[in-house]
Amino acid sequence: MRTAASKHSRAAAILLLLVTATVAQQKGQQPTNDDDPVLQAMRQELDRSQSSLKLENVAAPYYIEYRVFDIDEYSAEAAFGALRGAARSHARVMRVAVRVGDYKQDGYFGQGNGAVNMLDFLPLDDDVTAMRHQLWLATDRAYREAAQALAAKQAQLKQLAIDQPVDDFARAQPVRSIGALAKLDFDPRPWTPMLQDASAMYKTDPQIETSESSLRFDAVNEYFVNTEGTAVRSGRNLYQIYISSGTQAADGMDLQRNRGYIVADMKELPSADAFAARARELAATLKDLRNAPLADEEYRGPVLFSADAATGVFADLVGESVLGRRPELGKNVRTTGAFANSYKSRVLPEFFSVVSDPTISSYRGQ
16 A cells, blocks of 8 residues: 655665774784885875974874775666666775864864865875875865864854863774775676666566666775874775666656665675566566555554665664764754753663674674
8 A cells, every 4th residue: 555655765775884804913013014005105194294294383283194995896777678887987085184282172173174184086006106295285284274273163162161071082092903905806797787687677567667777896995094003904895786666656656666785795696587586576566556545544653664774764863863973162962963962861762772893794694
């Protein structure tokens, strides 16, 4: 049965897959990675900035961090049985964060950008000098803006009364771990026909208005170094395929059905036959949904979500609300969001428990 409240387009399920790579721990000394030009450039430029970055009449940064995402990606999409596009891309995105002041008070504004973060791209040709140059430019810009942010913050604080002062930044013990690099090594030829075949299922129902399928395969290598002594490199692969179909009921209601797979191992993706079967199933349920009668009254009551949709619902309704985000200056609440005034009070029923464990790579075989 369809209800007037079911005019949703597609249920977006956000899955966060944390893949633990093999890590080589090196105790008592900084990791040596002369064979990795990205990490080499980051550490050399960080050492230079830490020792010599200083403007006249401006305090030197007390904390600097560099983060680089090396992303190798292949994406393809098909619609109505035809391949609409396929592309391979490679990019290195860097983020530079500079803090001026001290751990107790710096230029960070909570909702503002006083850290300061600079986003830019690094060269792809593994030229250490070229990468250091980009890092240097971003560090210099971030330092100047962080100094201005601290001055503006101190001026604003003179006009406010803060009842519960909290340090702007927390010290952390250095972490030194170097994981294996992830690589995107596969043959795209078997995958594009699978997308075309799945998106051609519209032929089973002439009233289907949209029929699309897509995939995205990633190899992401993340680098992180900071002036506290942390040096981390980790790699992960992520494989996604997606199928969706849409139609319209006689009363004009838009109806959508979709299914996606997000896995860390390519072997966990469905076969071409299984993916085609899922596409046929979506087309059949879409036809049933289109022919379902419209409920006379709007339903208000409990809703049971499927497993894939439940993750997105939980992330939106609970996850965002329990994050510790510092409020704007002058506000004495501990965080922002729906639970800002719920410190040490229950926000979930007693039968509901939540555990965060970023070290696991699977749960109950999933």
